[in-house]
Amino acid sequence: MSRDQNYSIKQIEYYFTTGETKINPEPVEESSSDDIRKDLDTILERLELQEQFNQALVMKLDEQQHYIKESLNKRDQLLLESLKAEMKKKRFFNWFGSDKS
Secondary structure (H helix, E strand, O other): OOOOOOOOHHHHHHHHHOOOOOOOOOOOOOOOHHHHHHHHHHHHHHHHHHHHHHHHHHHHHHHHHHHHHHHHHHHHHHHHHHHHHHHHHHHHHHHHHHHHO
C-alpha cells in the first residue's frame, strides 16, 4: 500500500483498523500563479507602506527628542540664572549683616 497507493504509515493503520476502508483524500485547491503573484504584490505594497510609516515615526521621535532636549536646556539655564541671582542677594545681605556685627 505504501508503494502502490502512496499511503503513509498512519493511513495504512487507519485502513486496517477501520475494516479496510479506503481513504479518499479531500481535493486540495491549487492556487494559480496569478493568485500567488497578486498576494505577493499586496504583501510588497504593505511592506513599502510599513517602511514609509517607520521612517516617518523615526523622524517624529527625533523631533520630539530634540524638543525635549532644548526644553530641558532652557529650563536648566533659567534655573542657573535664578540661583545666581539668589546668591548675589545673599552676598549683598550678608555684606550688610557683617557690617553690623
